[in-house]
Amino acid sequence: xxANSGAPLVxxxxxxxxxxxxxxxxxxxxxVTRGEVVSVIGASGSGKTTMLRCVNLLETYDSGSIxxxxxxxxxxxxxxxxxxxxxxxxxRIRADIGMVFQLFNLFPHLTARENVMLGLRKVxxxxxxxxxxxxxxWLARVGLADKRDSLPYELSGGQQQRxxxxxxxxxxxxxxxxxxxxxxxxxELVGEVLNVVRELAxxxxxxxxxxxxxxxxxxxxxxxxxxxxxxVAVQGTPREVFGGQPHERLRSFLARIEMRH
Amino acid sequence: xxxxxxxxxxxxxxxxxxLQISAIVVAIALVLGVLFGTALTxxxxxxxxxxxxxxxxARGLPLITLIFFxxxxxxxxxxxxxxxxxxxxxLAAFETAHVSEVTRGALQSIxxxxxxxxxxxxxxxxQRMLYVIFPQALRRFLxxxxxxxxxxxxxxxxxxxxxxxxxxLAVQQVIGRTFQPLPLYVLGAAIYFVINxxxxxxxxxxxxxxxxxxx
Amino acid sequence: MSYHLNFAAxxxxxxxxxxxxxxxxxxxxIGIAAGVIIGLAxxxxxxxxxxxxxxxxxxxxxxxRNVPLLLLVYLVFYGxxxxxxxxxxxxxxxxxxxxxxxGAYLVEVFRAGLDAIxxxxxxxxxxxxxxxxQRMxxxxxxxxxxxxxxxxxxxxxxxxxxxAIASVIAVPELTYGANWISTNTFRIIEVYSxxxxxxxxxxxxxxxxxxxxxxRFALRRA
Numbered sequence: 001x002x003a004n005s006g007a008p009l010v011x012x013x014x015x016x017x018x019x020x021x022x023x024x025x026x027x028x029x030x031x032v033t034r035g036e037v038v039s040v041i042g043a044s045g046s047g048k049t050t051m052l053r054c055v056n057l058l059e060t061y062d063s064g065s066i067x068x069x070x071x072x073x074x075x076x077x078x079x080x081x082x083x084x085x086x087x088x089x090x091x092r093i094r095a096d097i098g099m100v101f102q103l104f105n106l107f108p109h110l111t112a113r114e115n116v117m118l119g120l121r122k123v124x125x126x127x128x129x130x131x132x133x134x135x136x137x138w139l140a141r142v143g144l145a146d147k148r149d150s151l152p153y154e155l156s157g158g159q160q161q162r163x164x165x166x167x168x169x170x171x172x173x174x175x176x177x178x179x180x181x182x183x184x185x186x187x188e189l190v191g192e193v194l195n196v197v198r199e200l201a202x203x204x205x206x207x208x209x210x211x212x213x214x215x216x217x218x219x220x221x222x223x224x225x226x227x228x229x230x231x232v233a234v235q236g237t238p239r240e241v242f243g244g245q246p247h248e249r250l251r252s253f254l255a256r257i258e259m260r261h
Numbered sequence: 262x263x264x265x266x267x268x269x270x271x272x273x274x275x276x277x278x279x280l281q282i283s284a285i286v287v288a289i290a291l292v293l294g295v296l297f298g299t300a301l302t303x304x305x306x307x308x309x310x311x312x313x314x315x316x317x318x319a320r321g322l323p324l325i326t327l328i329f330f331x332x333x334x335x336x337x338x339x340x341x342x343x344x345x346x347x348x349x350x351x352l353a354a355f356e357t358a359h360v361s362e363v364t365r366g367a368l369q370s371i372x373x374x375x376x377x378x379x380x381x382x383x384x385x386x387x388q389r390m391l392y393v394i395f396p397q398a399l400r401r402f403l404x405x406x407x408x409x410x411x412x413x414x415x416x417x418x419x420x421x422x423x424x425x426x427x428x429x430l431a432v433q434q435v436i437g438r439t440f441q442p443l444p445l446y447v448l449g450a451a452i453y454f455v456i457n458x459x460x461x462x463x464x465x466x467x468x469x470x471x472x473x474x475x476x
Numbered sequence: 477m478s479y480h481l482n483f484a485a486x487x488x489x490x491x492x493x494x495x496x497x498x499x500x501x502x503x504x505x506i507g508i509a510a511g512v513i514i515g516l517a518x519x520x521x522x523x524x525x526x527x528x529x530x531x532x533x534x535x536x537x538x539x540x541r542n543v544p545l546l547l548l549v550y551l552v553f554y555g556x557x558x559x560x561x562x563x564x565x566x567x568x569x570x571x572x573x574x575x576x577x578x579g580a581y582l583v584e585v586f587r588a589g590l591d592a593i594x595x596x597x598x599x600x601x602x603x604x605x606x607x608x609x610q611r612m613x614x615x616x617x618x619x620x621x622x623x624x625x626x627x628x629x630x631x632x633x634x635x636x637x638x639x640a641i642a643s644v645i646a647v648p649e650l651t652y653g654a655n656w657i658s659t660n661t662f663r664i665i666e667v668y669s670x671x672x673x674x675x676x677x678x679x680x681x682x683x684x685x686x687x688x689x690x691x692r693f694a695l696r697r698a
Contacts, residue, residue, distance in 0.1 A: 095383030119382035323640035457542035
């Protein structure tokens with residue numbers, strides 16, 4: 001499908017960004033290979049969410065590069081001809097990157113089915129019937145077949161988030177970005193959402209997740225990345241990262257999380 | 262009270278002029294106002310700034326002053342527009358500014374997450390506006406917009422001051438002939454009342470209906 | 477095709493504009509004061525009364541809000557004296573009209589303000605044994621006034637602009653002054669290019685001043 005099947009699907013190189021005086025990303029390097037699930041953990045302010053939102057250009061980055069399937073997302077051209085991509089180019093690139101949001105961001109005026117169909121019809125340009133069938137299939141996959149015609153306000157948080165997941169994956173993205181998707185959910189609803197993500201991972205979806213759910217990160221990821229002060233501080237397999245760490249900041253971060261559970 | 266009944270045919274003519282002017286101004290203000298309001302919310306600074314300046318000036322002046330200015334300044338500047346168009350343009354400029362504010366308010370009330378979700382699935386700016394933003398903004402737009410329509414009908418009475426024979430001037434002309442100011446002013450007020458009250462009730466109905474859901 | 481700008485005529489007659497502006501502000505001030513009295517009285521009176529009272533007050537509000545101010549001005553200035561047999565000055569009549577006009581808008585503002593008072597405050601008043609009268613006077617009204625301050629500021633600025641209508645019955649406020657100068661000197665562009673900034677600057681200054689006042693006194697709703 002893509003030119004280099006061996007190369008990482010997502011390659012983040014020396015990513016830097018500042019908000020005014022605040023240097024939020026100070027040279028982030030991160031790779032995600034096809035079919036891999038990578039979790040990013042870290043304290044708030046570590047830059048993990050900003051980094052994630054740079055991958056589909058919901059945030060711009062100042063320097064460095066992010067390549068998704070061989071294409072630089074934020075800029076086109078080489079050397080002196082390098083310039084920021086315009087909205088139209090970005091829309092095309094974003095069509096292949098899926099994102100699920102912490103606050104769901106479902107379109108409140110559309111039913112669950114219509115929420116999933118919108119991208120299929122307007123971006124993938126599929127016909128009504130085809131789009132509807134794909135949407136229905138994905139809604140069934142996430143366990144909401146009977147809620148197809150419900151409006152978002154009629155759904156629980158967990159149900160809304162599952163619709164959000166369906167909306168993102170129905171577009172058949174190359175990589176799925178998940179931005180703290182359970183942080184805004186009541187505790188008893190977290191499980192249903194994580195189960196859906198678990199299944200997607202098992203089916204081979206490439207995913208980059210920012211999460212606070214440590215046990216989930218441990219279960220489902222091939223690799224865990226700990227970010228601190230705008231950089232990747234530690235990365236490795238879940239066992240390496242969670243199982244007794246020489247890195248001090250990571251240790252104190254994990255201790256704080258443990259105390260809350 | 263006979264005088265009120267006899268006046269009706271004359272007032273009817275005036276009413277038609279009032280309605281005609283109101284309709285034209287509402288239409289212009291709707292198209293331009295929504296355009297400007299969208300520009301105020303989304304356009305780059307060099308576009309939004311002049312629109313902001315226009316909106317603030319047009320709303321910062323009393324409508325009557327604006328009408329006088331446009332009506333008398335046109336011939337002074339040797340611009341050849343009829344008095345009718347001068348007055349109507351002034352009213353339209355005023356209402357456009359208000360509609361643009363209403364539009365801006367409606368668009369800005371949409372949660373930024375909606376724009377993000379639209380972008381994330383690859384929708385272009387126009388697609389986001391059409392399928393995500395405007396449908397949601399509509400319900401926050403309609404009730405205050407109807408209020409601007411009511412203001413337009415009330416504001417149209419000011420064109421009587423530059424000689425356009427609308428309902429207001431028709432009332433005064435009848436008074437000039439019959440010397441019965443009170444019953445005729447009351448009758449004129451009643452007619453304006455009926456039109457505007459209907460509109461504002463519609464606005465209230467819509468507001469109630471649209472309050473069905475919100476986080 | 478040339479039009480030579482000549483501001484001398486405007487500056488010679490600037491008194492009409494300056495004093496006109498002052499009169500506009502005065503009229504607006506009296507209007508808001510009277511409007512507050514009327515609006516507050518009616519809003520308080522309407523609390524807890526039956527449907528008849530509320531309907532009458534609503535009728536007053538709806539009538540004023542749906543009829544052009546111009547018509548109301550004429551009605552009060554020409555219409556009422558014709559049956560009353562008395563006459564009053566243009567300024568007096570305009571003040572009466574503006575007060576009635578402001579009152580109608582402010583009744584709604586105060587009603588909404590009273591409704592916005594957190595239930596807890598009233599319960600607290602009850603709990604310490606205040607009578608309904610005392611609660612209204614010491615708890616509800618002061619709280620409500622703080623809540624409605626922003627609306628009152630906006631109303632005042634609107635009234636300031638509405639005073640321009642007084643020019644049609646020859647009240648010597650700012651717009652009347654502008655018209656006088658333009659008909660007597662034909663310097664229309666010059667006059668309006670002075671009067672426009674006068675309205676705008678006054679409006680913005682009022683806005684700034686009132687914002688300062690709000691910051692000190694207004695209650696933010698939780």
